Amino acid sequence: MIKFKIMMKKSVYLLIIIMALAVFFRLWQITSIPPGLYPDEAMNGNNASEALQTGEYKVFYPENNGREGLFANLEAISIKIFGNEPWALRLISAIFGILTVLGLYLLTKELFNNRTIALLASFFMATSFWHIMFSRIGFRAIMAPAFLVWSMWLLWRLLGDSVSKQTWRLSLQALLSGLLFGLGFHSYIAYRIAPLLLIPLFLILLKNKKIKPLIIFCLGVFIAVLPLLIFFTQNPQDFFGRTSQISIFSSESPIKELAINVFKTIGMFFWFGDANWRHNFAGAPELWLPVAILFLIGILIGIWKLFKNFSAASGMKIGNLYEKFTSPEFFLLLWIAVMLLPVVISSEGIPHALRAIIVIPPTMIFCALGLNWIIEKFKNWNEKQIIKFPNSQKQLLRIKKEVMVLLFVFLITVASFTFIQYFFKWAYNPDVYYAFNENYAKIGRYLNNTPQDIKKYVIINAGGVEVNNIPMPSQTIMFITNTFLPDKQKEKNIYYITEKKLDNFIEEAKNENNIQIIMLENNSELRQKLSDNIPGLYSYQDSSVLIQTK
Numbered sequence: 001m002i003k004f005k006i007m008m009k010k011s012v013y014l015l016i017i018i019m020a021l022a023v024f025f026r027l028w029q030i031t032s033i034p035p036g037l038y039p040d041e042a043m044n045g046n047n048a049s050e051a052l053q054t055g056e057y058k059v060f061y062p063e064n065n066g067r068e069g070l071f072a073n074l075e076a077i078s079i080k081i082f083g084n085e086p087w088a089l090r091l092i093s094a095i096f097g098i099l100t101v102l103g104l105y106l107l108t109k110e111l112f113n114n115r116t117i118a119l120l121a122s123f124f125m126a127t128s129f130w131h132i133m134f135s136r137i138g139f140r141a142i143m144a145p146a147f148l149v150w151s152m153w154l155l156w157r158l159l160g161d162s163v164s165k166q167t168w169r170l171s172l173q174a175l176l177s178g179l180l181f182g183l184g185f186h187s188y189i190a191y192r193i194a195p196l197l198l199i200p201l202f203l204i205l206l207k208n209k210k211i212k213p214l215i216i217f218c219l220g221v222f223i224a225v226l227p228l229l230i231f232f233t234q235n236p237q238d239f240f241g242r243t244s245q246i247s248i249f250s251s252e253s254p255i256k257e258l259a260i261n262v263f264k265t266i267g268m269f270f271w272f273g274d275a276n277w278r279h280n281f282a283g284a285p286e287l288w289l290p291v292a293i294l295f296l297i298g299i300l301i302g303i304w305k306l307f308k309n310f311s312a313a314s315g316m317k318i319g320n321l322y323e324k325f326t327s328p329e330f331f332l333l334l335w336i337a338v339m340l341l342p343v344v345i346s347s348e349g350i351p352h353a354l355r356a357i358i359v360i361p362p363t364m365i366f367c368a369l370g371l372n373w374i375i376e377k378f379k380n381w382n383e384k385q386i387i388k389f390p391n392s393q394k395q396l397l398r399i400k401k402e403v404m405v406l407l408f409v410f411l412i413t414v415a416s417f418t419f420i421q422y423f424f425k426w427a428y429n430p431d432v433y434y435a436f437n438e439n440y441a442k443i444g445r446y447l448n449n450t451p452q453d454i455k456k457y458v459i460i461n462a463g464g465v466e467v468n469n470i471p472m473p474s475q476t477i478m479f480i481t482n483t484f485l486p487d488k489q490k491e492k493n494i495y496y497i498t499e500k501k502l503d504n505f506i507e508e509a510k511n512e513n514n515i516q517i518i519m520l521e522n523n524s525e526l527r528q529k530l531s532d533n534i535p536g537l538y539s540y541q542d543s544s545v546l547i548q549t550k
Contacts, residue, residue, distance in 0.1 A: 015119060022125070025135075030090055037476045038437055038476070039440070040472075042475035045075060045138065045479040050485060060238060066238045068185070068186045069186070070140070071139075086479075093138055096142045099150070102122070104365070105121065106150075107153040110156045121364050122364075123414075125360065128418070130287070131360050133280065154177035158170065170212075170213050175217070178222075181221050190357075193341055200326045200331065202214060261346070268286050277434075277435035281429075287363070291414060296370070298373070299333075302333050302366065343356045375407070444476060446545070447492075454493060456516045459502065460473060460474045461521050469498070477520070506533045517546040518546075527542065
């Protein structure tokens with residue numbers, strides 16, 4: 001009993017350290033890293049700002065190909081407290097990222113009843129470059145693994161709980177699990193395939209005659225999804241979003257595209273990852289090589305145990321066969337296989353770290369299984385050697401301590417590698433500056449420091465999906481200046497001019513006095529055209545800002 005209590009205390013202390021790491025990696029320098037603000041992030045922020053000003057919090061925002069509204073609505077809380085700052089949007093992502101690390105510990109412990117595996121899984125998640133990346137960007141997809149991890153933890157607890165336990169506790173657990181699972185549908189379009197993960201778990205609930213918890217779980221899911229169901233019933237055109245646009249099934253050879261995508265997606269774990277600087281250290285595998293090796297070991301262990309289960313299941317009753325299909329290893333393999341389907345059937349940007357975000361939790365668990373397997377193999381070898389060579393016990397115990405030190409050094413190295421990779425190599429790479437449109441953010445900050453009584457015209461000379469007839473790149477400036485709504489533009493004297501209306505604007509500007517014109521993209525030809533046609537305009541050192549002096 002004393003030994004158990006000591007182990008419990010150690011586990012708690014280690015979990016606290018891991019959570020501290022998770023918090024550090026997701027919050028340190030969040031006000032400056034990543035730089036700038038990508039227009040997709042800003043679009044969420046503008047919807048949040050609009051909701052704050054109008055009081056209308058939407059379940060779905062149709063702009064920019066459509067997005068579920070939960071994330072933007074949560075960002076509204078942060079904006080209300082901290083203002084229109086890029087980091088205020090990213091703070092919500094960081095919170096979800098931190099919660100996912102804790103949820104993964106609980107889920108892994110429930111799956112394997114092993115604190116070591118649970119601690120290792122949460123450590124790998126806490127220090128994962130892949131997960132840290134999206135925990136510091138204002139994309140709604142970060143909510144998907146969080147909701148899935150927490151809902152699956154509660155659902156797996158239902159599988160283990162006895163029906164004779166307090167009915168109210170089981171019912172509450174089932175309802176909360178269902179609500180969390182249902183909220184996942186408000187996170188990211190790829191989540192919609194997640195119900196396939198429930199099939200084997202439902203079979204076990206049915207076999208164990210846990211009908212009531214199953215019904216309550218489904219009720220929780222229904223309650224959480226109902227607002228979206230109502231919206232999509234009324235607006236069916238918004239249901240698919242960009243799915244049909246980027247599907248391989250619209251290509252000439254879908255089978256060939258699928259095979260290539262599967263190969264690239266597998267490769268993203270080991271040899272070549274997402275090439276987008278917004279998603280990754282461009283081209284680097286999503287897992288550092290030593291961690292990728294552990295992941296491979298874990299996957300092989302899972303496949304081997306699954307094969308053993310299937311072999312043992314031959315000739316069994318159907319009820320026992322169900323149990324074989326609900327082993328933790330099968331569940332995790334199913335999780336990866338199912339949730340990678342939205343990735344491999346898309347035809348854009350493969351490998352794609354963002355679309356694959358929902359498989360990060362099982363990936364980290366497999367990494368933990370791989371390392372735990374090595375640890376257990378060594379422990380068994382060490383114990384056998386002590387029995388076999390009792391006279392060498394001191395030396396063998398010393399070797400055991402040295403290996404434990406080596407394990408500690410390895411874990412420190414994993415964390416250090418991520419720290420250097422993210423906060424030094426990635427954060428200060430010039431490509432990251434442009435990937436997050438820091439040049440647009442600078443314009444927004446400049447406009448905030450310009451006297452309000454001066455008319456300021458922003459020429460959006462960059463293409464993109466239009467929102468309110470203005471291309472998407474404008475969203476960054478609109479968020480930072482809080483000028484998404486027309487009345488705010490008028491209040492702050494900031495107006496947006498598209499290239500289509502440029503000639504009309506030039507004619508009108510000839511009669512203006514004391515104005516400033518800012519080009520979204522610094523273009524020498526456009527600058528010359530504006531200077532030649534609008535009296536009194538000049539630019540300082542050929543900048544994107546033109547000031548009228550007449």
